[in-house]
Amino acid sequence: MTSDNQSIETDFDLFLVAPPGLEGVLCAEAREQGFRKAKPVPGGVTCSGDWAEAWRANLVLRGASRVLVRIAAFKVQHLAQLQKKAQALPWTQFLRPGIPIRVDASCRKSKLYHSGAVAERIGKAAAEAAETALSDGAPIRILARLDNDLCTISLDTSGEPLHKRGHKPRVNKAPMRxxxxxxxxxxxxxxxxxxxxxxxxxxxxxxxxxxxxxxxxxxxxxxxxxxxxxxxxxxxxxxxxxxxxxxxxxxxxxxxxxxxxxxxxxxxxxxxxxxxxxxxxxxxxxxxxxxxxxxxxxxxxxxxxxxxxxxxxxxxxxxxxxxxxxxxxxxxxxxxxxxxxxxxxxxxxxxxxxxxxxxxxxxxxxxxxxxxxxxxx
The missing domain is CATH 3.40.50.150 (Vaccinia Virus protein VP39)
Structure with missing residues (x-):
């Protein structure tokens, strides 16, 4: 993950999304599969790994709903500061030119409370740096979470939720995921x-x-x-x-x-x-x-x-x-x-x-x- 100095490390913080209440169960699976520093937290499991480990998590974990790679975390209290820090991120290390992106943002207990404005600033910075477009149906999703003025930016490496494995063409009403x-x-x-x-x-x-x-x-x-x-x-x-x-x-x-x-x-x-x-x-x-x-x-x-x-x-x-x-x-x-x-x-x-x-x-x-x-x- 990057911090205020915007450095890029080989390893990232990976976040494995779990149904609330089953974080410990997913953590046990992640540990069995050899994911390093696996720890249950509200909403999922944190662990450490490079991009190949993010791929592997999507491939082998049976209980994870999504796999997120956290690429940045910084304190921010106003939009101009957010825009400046977003522009400084090395987007080209993550995004390809011409591949559309979209940004989803959430704000909680922060001076920046308008999620739409947060998503707009981050999306504009990422799209300009990577020479690509913003689109609601884009294959790449950037997630921004503001909590107590801490902005965490992640990439959704999964796309479609992981319960959609492509093996169940027919379902009944309200199927078990x-x-x-x-x-x-x-x-x-x-x-x-x-x-x-x-x-x-x-x-x-x-x-x-x-x-x-x-x-x-x-x-x-x-x-x-x-x-x-x-x-x-x-x-x-x-x-x-x-x-x-x-x-x-x-x-x-x-x-x-x-x-x-x-x-x-x-x-x-x-x-x-x-x-x-x-x-x-x-x-x-x-x-x-x-x-x-x-x-x-x-x-x-x-x-x-x-x-x-x-x-x-x-x-x-x-x-x-x-x-x-x-x-x-x-x-x-x-x-x-x-x-x-x-x-x-x-x-x-x-x-x-x-x-x-x-x-x-x-x-x-x-x-x-x-x-x-x-x-x-």
Whole structure:
């Protein structure tokens, strides 16, 4: 990161964006993947690395929503000062001539409180230096955050949010984001070495995520990123990095069930798109028919049932949750369970030995909580 002297270092502060409440879970993943100085902070994880590490974070991290590279931080209290400092930044080290840019700004507890004016000054300085244009649909996004008069400037190296991996062409209503599913699997203790069953699989997100992790498939293997449009990007080095992640067929299978035939068909299509169809099985069946697949060792059952978001709807779902809990208690001895829901009363209706793993997490505008069990007796 640069400071008031505007020097450029080989390493930058990388910021891995996480759903609020899951920063520690993402930090554990970042540390496992070898990212240096990984530390959970509100809204994400900070770590240290060069540009290649920013590329690698986009490629391999399953739980990050975005990867930001922080390029500058300085105190500022008026627009003329901001403009001068923005003009002094080495924009040509980051931006390519002719590649449009856009700036998003936020201001909090600062003398500069007009985010539009802040974005305008920084955008003008960057565009003039890099000989490019400002555009709302630009592939490069600059983020400016003013907090207590400290202006932090970052580049979004991801572009599209990282849950858009390009492997799920078909989705149902309010699908679970892949990044959130990966973090929930991690919270359930899943490490890619046991079978996973989702008895209400929807578009197959949990099953596909589990199979990808077991096979060692990089989540970012099939998509493009914003950093590919930035100065200094090396296509050969990037291809070499992607090709270095070598998957292998897991000795396990992963199962998804749904009472809706359309959801089963959707899941199969998505699994095929993700390259994990050979290791996944999807079938149409109700909860009452759920049993462990024959010859399958105990593993993890993870489920994201309906929530009943309107007044009175949740009570109607109690029998569904009760049936789920009864089936799991009677037939899944030795397995663990993870259940995501919005209301404690629904989790209670399952009558399983749940503990809450963390507080409520935002999912599509709703606050959901993961409830987990130990090994069922």
């Amino acid at each position: 892949e990044t959130l599913a990966a973090l929930f699997l991690r919270q359930c203790g899943y490490k890619g070495q046991e079978p996973v069953i989702d008895p209400m699989c929807g578009s197959g997100t949990f099953v596909i995520e589990a199979a990808e992790q077991a096979a060692g498939l990089a989540p970012g293997r099939s998509r493009d990123f914003a950093f590919q449009h930035m100065a200094g990007f090396d296509p050969n080095a990037w291809n070499e990095m992607r090709n270095a992640v070598t998957p292998s067929a897991p000795p396990l299978r992963f199962y998804g069930y749904d009472r809706d035939a359309g959801a089963v068909e959707m899941s199969r299509s998505n699994a095929d798109s993700a390259g994990v169809a050979a290791w996944t099985d999807f079938a149409q069946q109700p909860i009452s028919d759920l049993t462990p697949p024959e010859g399958t060792p105990p593993g993890l059952v993870i489920v994201n049932p309906p929530y009943g978001t309107r007044i009175g709807e949740a009570k109607k779902l109690h029998p569904l949750y009760h049936t789920l809990g009864k089936v799991l208690t009677e037939r899944f001895s030795g397995w663990r369970v993870g259940l995501i829901t919005t209301q404690p009363s629904l989790a209670k209706a399952a009558a399983l030995p749940f503990t809450r793993d963390g507080g409520p997490i935002d999912h599509g505008g709703l606050k959901v909580t993961l409830y987990v069990t130990g090994t069922l007796p």
